[in-house]
Amino acid sequence: xxxxxxxxxxxxxxxxxxxxxxxxxxxxIYVSPNYDRNFSFGKGTLKGQDFSVTLHPQxxxxxxxxxxxxxxxxxxxxxxxxRKHDGKGGFVVTQWEMQAMLDEQGQPxxxxxxxxxxxxxxxxxxxxxxxxxSLDEISFIQSHGVRKPLANIMGISKLLRVADDDAERExxxxxxxxxxxxxxxxxxxxxxxxxxx
Numbered sequence: 001x002x003x004x005x006x007x008x009x010x011x012x013x014x015x016x017x018x019x020x021x022x023x024x025x026x027x028x029i030y031v032s033p034n035y036d037r038n039f040s041f042g043k044g045t046l047k048g049q050d051f052s053v054t055l056h057p058q059x060x061x062x063x064x065x066x067x068x069x070x071x072x073x074x075x076x077x078x079x080x081x082x083r084k085h086d087g088k089g090g091f092v093v094t095q096w097e098m099q100a101m102l103d104e105q106g107q108p109x110x111x112x113x114x115x116x117x118x119x120x121x122x123x124x125x126x127x128x129x130x131x132x133x134s135l136d137e138i139s140f141i142q143s144h145g146v147r148k149p150l151a152n153i154m155g156i157s158k159l160l161r162v163a164d165d166d167a168e169r170e171x172x173x174x175x176x177x178x179x180x181x182x183x184x185x186x187x188x189x190x191x192x193x194x195x196x197x
Contacts, residue, residue, distance in 0.1 A: 007114070008032065016116055018094070021101060022051045023110040038117070041087040056083035056091050066098055070111050074100040081118070092119040145186040152179035 011017050014034055021030035031047045039054045040046050046053065052060050059082045066080045078098050083091040096115035103109050156176045163169045 007112075011114070018113075018115045020051075020113045020115075021110055022113070024108055026051050029110060038092075039084055039087075054084045056085075059083050067111055070098050070100040071108055074102055082115075092117050093122045094118060145189070146183065149179045149183035149186065153183065 008019050008030060011019050011032060011034075014032070016034075017032075018035040018038070019030070019032040020028060020035055023029040028047050028049055028051060031045055036045050051063065055063070062080050062082060066078050069078050070076075076099070080096045080098060082094050082096060084094050086092045094115045095118045096113050098111050098113045101109040101112050153176060156172050156179065160169060160172050160176070163172055
């Protein structure tokens with residue numbers, strides 16, 4: 001227990017990290033000031049309350065799975081990504097490492113957790129994934145959609161140079177107009193996709 005107290009003392013004033021300890025009954029036995037600042041929403045401390053009050057209901061299952069792993073391997077840290085209420089009807093995403101707390105006789109006392117907010121990281125990663133998907137779509141359109149009308153334009157321009165009569169030239173000019181319009185549509189589609197993403 002001494003080393004957890006040292007960690008708590010060290011991180012007592014942290015604005016980035018949260019430290020909590022949850023007893024065997026599922027109740028907070030320690031809550032860092034930063035954790036209370038972010039998740040008690042001005043209602044005092046969370047110490048003495050059930051750990052689930054801050055969690056997205058679906059994430060309680062994650063804690064129920066990680067807890068036994070901590071006691072099965074008490075010298076290891078186990079990661080967990082958990083959503084916590086943000087006080088505005090939504091959730092923030094937090095990343096945790098958890099470890100079993102044992103007394104001097106090796107009996108379980110609870111679970112010690114250290115975590116931090118990764119919401120901005122998750123949001124940025126999702127935006128980058130969306131941008132990458134959009135770039136892949138644009139690349140596909142460019143490589144497939146642009147290629148056909150451009151190849152037609154290049155081929156028609158060569159045929160125009162060797163066309164013998166006006167009727168043949170007229171037919172090629174109409175084909176050139178059609179291919180130019182197709183290319184214009186593809187370029188507009190690419191531009192619109194870039195603007196909307």
